[in-house]
Amino acid sequence: APDAAGTRRRRDSGTSSLAESLWISSPSAAKSSIMVRGRDACWEHCVLVDATRQKVRCNYCHREFSGGVYRMKFHLAQIKNKDIVPCSEVPDDVRNLIHSILTTPRKQKAPKKLKIDHTANGPQHSSSSASGYNAKNAGSSGQHGSTCPSLLLPLPSPGAQPTANDAQKQKYDNADNKIALFFFHNSIPFSASKSIYYQAMIDAIADCGAGYKPPTYEGLRSTLLEKVKEEINENHRKLKDEWKDTGCTILSDNWSDGRSKSLLVLSVASPKGTQFLKLVDISSRADDAYYLFELLDSVIMEVGAENVVQVITDSATSYAYAAGLLLKKYPSLFWFPCASYSIEKMLEDISKLEWVSTTLEETRTIARFICSDGWILSLMKKLTGGRELVRPKVARFMTHFLTLRSIVNQEDDLKHFFSHADWLSSVHSRRPDALAIKSLLYLERFWKSAHEIIGMSEPLLKLLRLVDGDMPAMGYIYEGIERAKMAIKAFYKGCEEKYMSVLEIIERRWSTHCHSHLHAAAAFLNPSIFYDPSFKFDVNMRNGFHAAMWKMFPEENDRIELIKDQPVYIKAQGALGSKFAIMGRTLNSPGDWWATYGYEIPVLQRAAVRILSQPCSSYWFKWNWSAFENIYTKNHTRMELEKLNDLVFVHCNLRLQEISQSRGAKCRPVTYDEIDVSSEWPTESESSSLLLDDSWLDNLPFEC
Numbered sequence: 001a002p003d004a005a006g007t008r009r010r011r012d013s014g015t016s017s018l019a020e021s022l023w024i025s026s027p028s029a030a031k032s033s034i035m036v037r038g039r040d041a042c043w044e045h046c047v048l049v050d051a052t053r054q055k056v057r058c059n060y061c062h063r064e065f066s067g068g069v070y071r072m073k074f075h076l077a078q079i080k081n082k083d084i085v086p087c088s089e090v091p092d093d094v095r096n097l098i099h100s101i102l103t104t105p106r107k108q109k110a111p112k113k114l115k116i117d118h119t120a121n122g123p124q125h126s127s128s129s130a131s132g133y134n135a136k137n138a139g140s141s142g143q144h145g146s147t148c149p150s151l152l153l154p155l156p157s158p159g160a161q162p163t164a165n166d167a168q169k170q171k172y173d174n175a176d177n178k179i180a181l182f183f184f185h186n187s188i189p190f191s192a193s194k195s196i197y198y199q200a201m202i203d204a205i206a207d208c209g210a211g212y213k214p215p216t217y218e219g220l221r222s223t224l225l226e227k228v229k230e231e232i233n234e235n236h237r238k239l240k241d242e243w244k245d246t247g248c249t250i251l252s253d254n255w256s257d258g259r260s261k262s263l264l265v266l267s268v269a270s271p272k273g274t275q276f277l278k279l280v281d282i283s284s285r286a287d288d289a290y291y292l293f294e295l296l297d298s299v300i301m302e303v304g305a306e307n308v309v310q311v312i313t314d315s316a317t318s319y320a321y322a323a324g325l326l327l328k329k330y331p332s333l334f335w336f337p338c339a340s341y342s343i344e345k346m347l348e349d350i351s352k353l354e355w356v357s358t359t360l361e362e363t364r365t366i367a368r369f370i371c372s373d374g375w376i377l378s379l380m381k382k383l384t385g386g387r388e389l390v391r392p393k394v395a396r397f398m399t400h401f402l403t404l405r406s407i408v409n410q411e412d413d414l415k416h417f418f419s420h421a422d423w424l425s426s427v428h429s430r431r432p433d434a435l436a437i438k439s440l441l442y443l444e445r446f447w448k449s450a451h452e453i454i455g456m457s458e459p460l461l462k463l464l465r466l467v468d469g470d471m472p473a474m475g476y477i478y479e480g481i482e483r484a485k486m487a488i489k490a491f492y493k494g495c496e497e498k499y500m501s502v503l504e505i506i507e508r509r510w511s512t513h514c515h516s517h518l519h520a521a522a523a524f525l526n527p528s529i530f531y532d533p534s535f536k537f538d539v540n541m542r543n544g545f546h547a548a549m550w551k552m553f554p555e556e557n558d559r560i561e562l563i564k565d566q567p568v569y570i571k572a573q574g575a576l577g578s579k580f581a582i583m584g585r586t587l588n589s590p591g592d593w594w595a596t597y598g599y600e601i602p603v604l605q606r607a608a609v610r611i612l613s614q615p616c617s618s619y620w621f622k623w624n625w626s627a628f629e630n631i632y633t634k635n636h637t638r639m640e641l642e643k644l645n646d647l648v649f650v651h652c653n654l655r656l657q658e659i660s661q662s663r664g665a666k667c668r669p670v671t672y673d674e675i676d677v678s679s680e681w682p683t684e685s686e687s688s689s690l691l692l693d694d695s696w697l698d699n700l701p702f703e704c
Helices: 015-024 027-037 041-045 070-075 094-103 112-120 133-140 166-185 189-193 195-207 219-246 287-305 319-327 341-351 354-371 374-384 396-409 411-417 432-441 446-467 478-491 496-515 516-527 539-552 556-570 579-587 590-597 602-612 625-633 639-662
Strands: 046-050 055-058 248-256 262-270 275-280 308-313 336-338
Touching: 015 516, 027 308, 041 046, 041 094, 041 516, 041 539, 046 070, 055 070, 055 516, 055 590, 094 539, 189 195, 195 556, 195 639, 219 262, 219 275, 219 639, 248 639, 262 287, 262 625, 275 446, 275 625, 287 308, 287 319, 287 374, 287 446, 319 336, 336 341, 336 516, 341 396, 341 496, 354 396, 354 432, 354 446, 374 411, 396 411, 396 446, 411 432, 411 539, 446 478, 446 496, 478 496, 516 539, 516 602, 539 556, 539 602, 556 602, 579 590, 579 602, 625 639
Parallel strands: 248 308, 308 336
Antiparallel strands: 046 055, 248 262, 262 275
């Protein structure tokens, strides 16, 4: 799929084939893993990280334990057992389920004769479940070594068919076959079966009973499309009421083919998720700042100027000038470029340092060698327990650093690979490039540089993982930059000669592209930072807070109230100093904390909730730019363009709703030290491809 950030973040051309080879190379191992996991209900709530050491990771708090799924049950059931720490994030229903499994006595095994009789009666499931594959388990466990993003939960999907007699089983088999035929005949991607609407569709059809007639071709392209579009618009109208309290952010994401075509996606983000607004072809006016200003201004008026806290756009000159025009019209508005893009540019600049560039190129050589041949990749995955080397679905420079991190983590396995009996007996072992890779893996200089790059880049990768998404991260980015700089200094043990080149890159990119008074104000209002015993007075943070408040509240009465409210927050007086509020500083998200305990200082509470409810990035979602481009490649009438845009509007919003529903409405606090950069990133989540066959536009009904 084309990359969400367009030409600025286009991946290497060969990475798509790598993604296929990582799965195709070892189907038997994947099937075996799925069959084993299907035996225990606990696998729905954890993932296997290391098969050789039986290490599993919790899907809720992301702690890892050795000893397999049995010890994980005590963790999920919140039962203290030796060194097992009870899970603090597990839902109550999951905890009760696992607790009941542990406390229920095991059933005694049936006599062999009874087992034979049972087998003779035939399996009690449909064809789709008889193979041992359970879609629900497979969807929650994922590939080895990766889980769902820390801010996302697994998507629900249909499980095995209920127990049935032979006649009913035949009906299930027939239904499975008909659904499969529909997929195969229409070239529907198999990933469509993971949609949250898939099982809902089947249930709705079953409720209608025999004789139900599905919607026709005419109905789908006319009345039903209009109906779903109106339902989405109605949902947007309901969200407007919440935006009055939480505020929202206008996101602008643009793409160019590098020649003449330029597209712009405009959306709005809030704690309840992101809503797609419109797709615009700006090919002829991509550098026209006044045109871009008019586009952004129209979106602000559509959303409600009183609801918009900030606008995030590209950092190009035309967008910066358009933002300046917006700030003149709306003085209380904030603008800054995408934080993810700025941090990626930091990593890009670091990768251009000579010694870093050399090591990353050697890393790519190793990865290409292993992934270029199915047999080599299969043997490698056998030795590493299925762990991946390459992360092809993340942005290009992130991929380089994450691949290097994987290679360092699997150093022993890689060296063992070249001394394994299967390798030595293969024809591949005598290839010149194989001998070169083996020599590189035993080169001390390579591993020394690799460890240094990981130690130096890890703080920035953590920060990027934090802000890469539409979840409210505003309260953490200012502190995150400071933590990253301190961590890099600590890694080099205060040796200025070694860390200065890296810190200069961070400072230049941060001050040029991303620094905002809003970031400083958010850090000041984040209770987990401000009330931390290790917090030190920061002049820039305090000055940034004052500047942001002066901008947000132009009325003198509000400013007077803010002056009165500040000491209450600083000294933690009243409700802010209660025992619940003190506990909630690290247990609640910053915005939720203010909404719950800031009622005695309403003006500052309103400012805090609106600031702390905003995201920092606009380039996290994988828009299907190739499908979007096809809309404007052909010559369409105005009516046909409107109908195509309706389909794009419905498709994109349903995808965003799916992400929001699977993630859940609860915003969680962030602990910087617990951020796991090896977990799945938002850009790695599977997205459905929008297949724009415009033949349905022919001879549209008159009412369209």
